[in-house]
Every structure is written in C-alpha cells, then in structure tokens.
Amino acid sequence: MxxxxxxxxxxxxxxxxxxxxxxxxxxxxxxxxxxxxxxxxxxxxxxxxxxxxxxxxxxxxxxxxxxxxxxxxxxxxxxxxxxxxGNGYQKVEGKVALVGGGIGVAPLYLVAKNIPNSDSYLGFRNEPILIDKYEEVCNNVKTAVGSTFVTDIINTEEYDYILTCGPTPMMKALMDKVKKTNAEKGTNTRVMVSLENRMACGMGACLVCTCKTQGGNKKTCKDGPVFWGEDVIF
CATH class of the missing domain: 2.40.30.10 (Translation factors)
Known part of the structure; x- marks a missing residue:
C-alpha cells in the first residue's frame, strides 16, 4: 500500500x-x-x-x-x-505532434517531457484543463473545445510522427486523415495510438481487452496499449 x-x-x-x-x-x-x-x-x-x-x-x-x-x-x-x-510509446525523432481527447490527454504529459519540442493538440468537452502545465513542456499547445474536433485543428502533413490517445472515434478520424493526406501529398506521417479498451486483469490472462489488428487479435493490456496506428483495425 x-x-x-x-x-x-x-x-x-x-x-x-x-x-x-x-x-x-x-x-x-x-x-x-x-x-x-x-x-x-x-x-x-x-x-x-x-x-x-x-x-x-x-x-x-x-x-x-x-x-x-x-x-x-x-x-x-x-x-x-x-x-x-503494457507497452508504451516509442521515443521517436523528427517533428512530433501529440493529440489527446478528454482523459486521453493524461499519458501525453509524460510523453511531452520525454520528447522535447513536440506540439500538443488537446480536445475537451467543455473547458480546457492543465494547459499551463503542457505549455511548460511543449513547443506549442492548441486546444479544441465543444463542437470543434481536435482532429480538425492539426495539419498532419507537418509531422513525422503523431502520438495519440483518446476516444476510439477520435483516433479513427485521425488515422483516416493521416492516410488520406499521405496518399494525396506523398507524406509519410506515422501514428502511434494508445487504446482505451476495457481491462480486467492488466496482464493478458482474461482476454477482456482484446483488439483487432492486421496481425490478428491482440491483448491491449499486454501487447499494447500503444500500437502503430496502421496495424489497428478500428
């Protein structure tokens, strides 16, 4: 205790x-x-x-x-x-953006401390929180509140990597945007997603948190919660 x-x-x-x-x-x-x-x-x-x-x-x-x-x-x-x-985010080099929605902003603070000069895009339902804290460790911080979607305020082609956590629809929308932009503009932005599946044991024994990937079913708690976005089937 x-x-x-x-x-x-x-x-x-x-x-x-x-x-x-x-x-x-x-x-x-x-x-x-x-x-x-x-x-x-x-x-x-x-x-x-x-x-x-x-x-x-x-x-x-x-x-x-x-x-x-x-x-x-x-x-x-x-x-x-x-x-x-679990397996967390990999430390990457290049231009990095962090995209969080709701409670999904939680793990991104430690990411920002470990990946200097990253930009943060944070989405909230009613009011932005902890912005001063994120501004201390990020290069730039932008927020989306209410009906504005956080995925609408980021130009994904500006980044080599995007690390994200939040509601599944938000991360799916981000992946769709990245795939579309990469195809149209010839960019090669890659995304790491942290899934928020329900968990029970935390050790991969109960299979409650199983998610679908290109390589078959994976355990979010043990194989993830962080995966490369292109591997996840949303």
Missing part, C-alpha cells in the same frame, strides 16, 4: 492523484489501482501521467463506482498500486 499525497479535482470530471513512493514506468504504460477490499471486484487501469524519484501521478475521470471511490480519497489515505504494465 502507498500513501496519497494529492487528490485534486481539475475539471471535466477529472482528478489528479499523486502517490508517494519510488516507482518505475515509461510513457504510455499504466498501473492497476485499487482502494477497496472486495467491491468493486476489479482494480482500475490508469495510465501514468507523470513520475519522478519520489512519486507517481495519475489523471482519472469519474465514470463508475471505482473512480468514484478514488475521488473521495484524501491525502494520507492508502491505495494499492500494481505495475507498470
């Missing part, structure tokens, strides 16, 4: 939780979090938002019973963490 040192509401039904301790983890990986004994049955998979020598930080959105319990925790409370799990 580890101690919570911060659990703050930041807007858009999202909270920022910081946990004290020495942890390992790479950009795009996740931990399984649990703050109860018997119910709910399953732990919750939460991606790493930030990590340093003394703590790890998560962003989570309240969407069910488990995250509702998380939201009621206060500094000093205990929480169980298991991980890190």
């Amino acid at each position: 580890y101690k919570i040192i911060e659990n703050t509401y930041i807007g858009e039904d999202m909270y920022q939780m910081k946990v004290q301790g020495e942890f390992k983890g790479r950009m795009g990986q996740f931990y399984m979090l649990r703050a109860w004994d018997n119910y709910p049955t399953l732990s919750r998979p939460i991606s790493i938002h930030d990590i340093d020598e003394n703590s790890i930080t998560f962003l989570y959105k309240v969407v069910g019973e488990g995250t509702k319990i998380f939201s009621r925790l206060t500094p000093g409370d205990n929480i169980k963490l298991e991980g890190p799990y």
